[in-house]
Amino acid sequence: MEHKNLPPTRLVQIEPLKKTSTSANQPESLIFEPPTLSDQQIYQKKTYIAFRKISGFIYTKHSYGAARRWVLAQILPDKILYRWKPYQRGGCNRCGLCCKIVFRCPFFFENGQTTACMIYTSKKHAPPPCVVFPIDPVDLAEVQREVAPAPCPFYFEGEPEHPTTWGAIKAEIRTELGKRVDKLKEAFDF
Numbered sequence: 001m002e003h004k005n006l007p008p009t010r011l012v013q014i015e016p017l018k019k020t021s022t023s024a025n026q027p028e029s030l031i032f033e034p035p036t037l038s039d040q041q042i043y044q045k046k047t048y049i050a051f052r053k054i055s056g057f058i059y060t061k062h063s064y065g066a067a068r069r070w071v072l073a074q075i076l077p078d079k080i081l082y083r084w085k086p087y088q089r090g091g092c093n094r095c096g097l098c099c100k101i102v103f104r105c106p107f108f109f110e111n112g113q114t115t116a117c118m119i120y121t122s123k124k125h126a127p128p129p130c131v132v133f134p135i136d137p138v139d140l141a142e143v144q145r146e147v148a149p150a151p152c153p154f155y156f157e158g159e160p161e162h163p164t165t166w167g168a169i170k171a172e173i174r175t176e177l178g179k180r181v182d183k184l185k186e187a188f189d190f
């Protein structure tokens, strides 16, 4: 018997199921294209999300985790942002729970058989914090805490040379400074 509180099963990723990925053994019922939104609708929804996230600073810890993810996704160079990806294991079961933490994201769509994000695969509007998730163990733990007891099955195996963001930034700065010093030495023949 289906339990009402259980997330949908059979679902793999929050990005829309694509017709191109459909094969003979892909059931027709799983072909899914999310509703198309105009730029104006997308900006309106993004404004609403920003308002909810900012007001969330008053009453939910999740806003701090979401803000961290947003800031890191915006400012970090790929080399630092994606340093944990080679160690990432598991995958998204498409439960959609992370799209409903504190409030239901207006881009989240579910139809009883599948879930999808209306903008995840959009070149122009894809949400960086959602696309890069999970950035690191801190990021993952934040979402896993929010969706518990349901599992978010990602996990990490091993770790990069510089596990913390600050450690990775310092290492990058040292490397860049070292390169410049070497160039100066070369130029002045020290």
Ligand code: SF4
Pocket (backbone or CB within 6 Å): 014, 091, 092, 093, 094, 095, 096, 097, 098, 099, 143, 147, 151, 152, 153
């Ligand atoms: S909570 Fe985890 S498993 Fe569920 S949709 Fe989000 S990323 Fe996927």
Ligand code: SF4
Pocket (backbone or CB within 6 Å): 014, 098, 099, 100, 105, 106, 107, 108, 109, 116, 117, 118, 119, 120, 127, 130
């Ligand atoms: S934009 Fe909303 S629906 Fe899309 S992945 Fe992010 S939280 Fe989920």
